[in-house]
Amino acid sequence: MLLTGTGRLAPAGPSPPWAIEVRDGRIAWIGSATGAPDSEERIELGSALVTPGLVDSHTHPVFAGDRSDEAAARLEGQPYTQGGILRTVRETRAADDETLERLVEGRLRAALAAGTTTVECKSGYGLSLDEELRHLRLLARVAERVPIRVVRTFLGAHAVPPEASSMADHARRVADEMIPAVAAERLADFVDVFADEGFFDLDATERIARAAGAAGLGVRLHAEQLARTGAAELGVRLGVASVDHLEQLDGPGVAALAGSSTVATLLPGPALVLGDRLPPARALLDAGATVALASDANAGTYGGFGTMPLVIGLGATLLGMTALEALTAATAGGGAALGRETLGTLRPGAPADLVAWDAEHEGVFALRLGAVRPSRTWVGGREVWAG
Amino acid sequence: MLLTGTGRLAPAGPSPPWAIEVRDGRIAWIGSATGAPDSEERIELGSALVTPGLVDSHTHPVFAGDRSDEAAARLEGQPYTQGGILRTVRETRAADDETLERLVEGRLRAALAAGTTTVECKSGYGLSLDEELRHLRLLARVAERVPIRVVRTFLGAHAVPPEASSMADHARRVADEMIPAVAAERLADFVDVFADEGFFDLDATERIARAAGAAGLGVRLHAEQLARTGAAELGVRLGVASVDHLEQLDGPGVAALAGSSTVATLLPGPALVLGDRLPPARALLDAGATVALASDANAGTYGGFGTMPLVIGLGATLLGMTALEALTAATAGGGAALGRETLGTLRPGAPADLVAWDAEHEGVFALRLGAVRPSRTWVGGREVWAG
Numbered sequence: 001m002l003l004t005g006t007g008r009l010a011p012a013g014p015s016p017p018w019a020i021e022v023r024d025g026r027i028a029w030i031g032s033a034t035g036a037p038d039s040e041e042r043i044e045l046g047s048a049l050v051t052p053g054l055v056d057s058h059t060h061p062v063f064a065g066d067r068s069d070e071a072a073a074r075l076e077g078q079p080y081t082q083g084g085i086l087r088t089v090r091e092t093r094a095a096d097d098e099t100l101e102r103l104v105e106g107r108l109r110a111a112l113a114a115g116t117t118t119v120e121c122k123s124g125y126g127l128s129l130d131e132e133l134r135h136l137r138l139l140a141r142v143a144e145r146v147p148i149r150v151v152r153t154f155l156g157a158h159a160v161p162p163e164a165s166s167m168a169d170h171a172r173r174v175a176d177e178m179i180p181a182v183a184a185e186r187l188a189d190f191v192d193v194f195a196d197e198g199f200f201d202l203d204a205t206e207r208i209a210r211a212a213g214a215a216g217l218g219v220r221l222h223a224e225q226l227a228r229t230g231a232a233e234l235g236v237r238l239g240v241a242s243v244d245h246l247e248q249l250d251g252p253g254v255a256a257l258a259g260s261s262t263v264a265t266l267l268p269g270p271a272l273v274l275g276d277r278l279p280p281a282r283a284l285l286d287a288g289a290t291v292a293l294a295s296d297a298n299a300g301t302y303g304g305f306g307t308m309p310l311v312i313g314l315g316a317t318l319l320g321m322t323a324l325e326a327l328t329a330a331t332a333g334g335g336a337a338l339g340r341e342t343l344g345t346l347r348p349g350a351p352a353d354l355v356a357w358d359a360e361h362e363g364v365f366a367l368r369l370g371a372v373r374p375s376r377t378w379v380g381g382r383e384v385w386a387g
Numbered sequence: 388m389l390l391t392g393t394g395r396l397a398p399a400g401p402s403p404p405w406a407i408e409v410r411d412g413r414i415a416w417i418g419s420a421t422g423a424p425d426s427e428e429r430i431e432l433g434s435a436l437v438t439p440g441l442v443d444s445h446t447h448p449v450f451a452g453d454r455s456d457e458a459a460a461r462l463e464g465q466p467y468t469q470g471g472i473l474r475t476v477r478e479t480r481a482a483d484d485e486t487l488e489r490l491v492e493g494r495l496r497a498a499l500a501a502g503t504t505t506v507e508c509k510s511g512y513g514l515s516l517d518e519e520l521r522h523l524r525l526l527a528r529v530a531e532r533v534p535i536r537v538v539r540t541f542l543g544a545h546a547v548p549p550e551a552s553s554m555a556d557h558a559r560r561v562a563d564e565m566i567p568a569v570a571a572e573r574l575a576d577f578v579d580v581f582a583d584e585g586f587f588d589l590d591a592t593e594r595i596a597r598a599a600g601a602a603g604l605g606v607r608l609h610a611e612q613l614a615r616t617g618a619a620e621l622g623v624r625l626g627v628a629s630v631d632h633l634e635q636l637d638g639p640g641v642a643a644l645a646g647s648s649t650v651a652t653l654l655p656g657p658a659l660v661l662g663d664r665l666p667p668a669r670a671l672l673d674a675g676a677t678v679a680l681a682s683d684a685n686a687g688t689y690g691g692f693g694t695m696p697l698v699i700g701l702g703a704t705l706l707g708m709t710a711l712e713a714l715t716a717a718t719a720g721g722g723a724a725l726g727r728e729t730l731g732t733l734r735p736g737a738p739a740d741l742v743a744w745d746a747e748h749e750g751v752f753a754l755r756l757g758a759v760r761p762s763r764t765w766v767g768g769r770e771v772w773a774g
Binding site for chain 2: 273320361370371
């Protein structure tokens with residue numbers, strides 16, 4: 001079974017067995033094996049399910065400390081606030097580079113072992129200029145040691161640090177001081193803002209987004225998680241790559257996204273952990289929006305690094321997607337959310353990022369939830385993992 | 388952090404650091420380290436969360452074949468029926484002993500690697516006398532090769548096989564022919580019946596349960612999953628060890644279980660995969676029922692062998708339990724469901740089945756969902772797994 005990330009190779013298409021030709025790290029050809037071009041090396045994968053490598057387009061891997069006690073307290077009735085993020089900021093600021101690099105490397109390796117070949121990594125547990133730069137620099141160093149594609153996002157507007165006099169004051173520093181410094185050192189591809197009630201308001205968000213655009217960086221937003229603020233429509237108006245979370249999104253918000261090029265990125269992990277409303281996945285798909293599924297692996301609301309197979313399973317069960325829709329959202333959807341047209345797809349010109357799974361049909365992601373494992377994984381045509 | 392399976396060692400109890408003395412495979416003493424008895428060998432576990440080994444009191448590991456295509460079709464609107472089980476029966480009957488033993492061994496090793504130290508294993512994909520005996524015998528052989536405690540259950544009444552003339556006819560054969568044969572060869576500790584709409588009715592269930600009792604075997608039931616049939620009250624009246632599933636249970640059913648010694652075993656995995664109603668975990672706990680959490684890992688509705696940490700996480704999120712309640716249900720609750728008073732607890736006389744986790748607080752099961760791993764695991768005082 002070969003899934004292309006934009007839909008399976010259907011019975012109406014080429015007949016199985018299928019073949020993929022890889023040249024210079026990219027897919028050169030895909031179709032029925034009988035018509036495959038000659039090749040120096042040939043790898044047989046039998047009846048294994050083969051998909052594009054998973055694209056996890058929303059993670060926060062740079063942090064120290066353990067907030068599992070807070071997760072337990074929330075289940076006993078405590079609310080979720082900025083306080084938790086600031087606890088991680090304290091513990092992360094206190095951790096030296098070596099400690100943080102070891103933690104980040106372990107998280108990226110867990111992702112790779114579970115079939116993720118591209119991972120978006122946010123800063124945002126530093127919040128001061130020096131700390132944010134330190135986190136983005138160490139992300140770059142770790143990315144060189146782990147054979148996974150890393151897309152970096154600057155999230156200086158993750159929360160308001162204790163040293164700031166106000167939300168607006170911190171937003172001004174992010175826009176006017178931090179973004180130019182990040183861009184000058186080419187430390188990030190994107191800027192993200194936690195645009196939600198109790199975090200950053202729409203004016204602050206727009207200010208930061210415009211500064212990002214002026215610096216040549218893409219924009220993505222945390223939106224509509226805790227309250228329906230209009231951050232989704234702001235994202236559409238600004239043409240951001242993706243608005244993420246969307247638990248509180250309503251009909252007009254769905255329509256706004258469906259009529260735009262902004263991707264709706266859904267994060268079932270923290271929605272389940274926080275016991276929140278679930279994002280309107282079915283409505284978004286039915287309206288024609290581009291949907292991505294990502295882990296949101298982070299310090300406080302979902303600790304699941306290396307759980308993209310579970311995230312696909314939660315999409316297919318909790319969020320009411322079909323298995324094929326969920327897998328597509330976790331591959332081509334993630335690629336679209338990162339603004340890379342062919343990433344997460346199997347077609348000529350796409351990067352040869354491939355996973356052969358220990359299963360024969362994509363329904364396995366729903367049937368086994370997390371318990372699906374890659375047998376073999378390739379990034380850019382190079383084999384990087386074998387189970 | 389030391390969790391006893393019947394509640395943590397509370398601040399009002401002995402002060403940390405805690406210690407456990409193990410002698411002859413059992414816990415001899417537990418309390419503050421300062422008062423610990425002298426011991427030849429001493430193992431330091433630092434700040435790790437230590438719990439009883441997990442008890443998975445409901446699994447179906449003896450099968451061949453892959454039904455992940457069916458899981459995908461269900462998400463696209465197909466109903467769940469006996470047909471799926473009979474497909475697995477065909478494929479399992481066709482598999483030789485070597486193939487089945489390899490599959491079962493892989494499943495038990497996956498469970499052990501995820502911190503499960505006791506696993507209940509059902510037959511039930513054979514359905515003829517010869518096939519059921521073959522499955523129970525090979526379970527016994529595999530159990531000798533894997534250092535995990537195996538409790539065997541005969542589930543001849545899992546579905547009606549094609550060769551039976553009716554449900555009642557198959558129930559008669561299970562009660563009058565199969566149970567005596569299973570008991571004579573000491574191949575099982577329990578008998579289970581799929582007592583639900585479209586499967587076995589209450590009369591057939593009672594007949595099989597009485598035959599089990601007469602043969603000296605314990606009884607457990609699949610109950611109230613697909614329809615509210617009264618199987619829970621039948622189980623209470625017959626004094627069965629556990630009634631499992633309970634998605635359709637209502638207030639009177641909760642009250643009946645709360646006033647009984649029958650354990651309510653909840654299976655969030657298949658409830659999520661089938662998109663079914665969720666079992667009333669909160670109502671059962673609040674009413675004082677003994678609750679167990681188990682995986683129900685099986686061929687068709689939840690394939691998650693080795694996912695008990697995820698099952699605890701789903702209990703703590705999807706089912707509204709606290710992290711401590713969910714962990715207790717997956718340890719002491721499972722022990723109670725298997726009729727073993729001290730199994731799944733840490734107290735003098737209990738088996739020394741212990742897990743030290745890669746975490747410091749039980750909230751981690753909710754925070755990370757499936758992504759929690761044992762660092763070290765002991766069964767009967769012997770170290771059987773190290774991460």
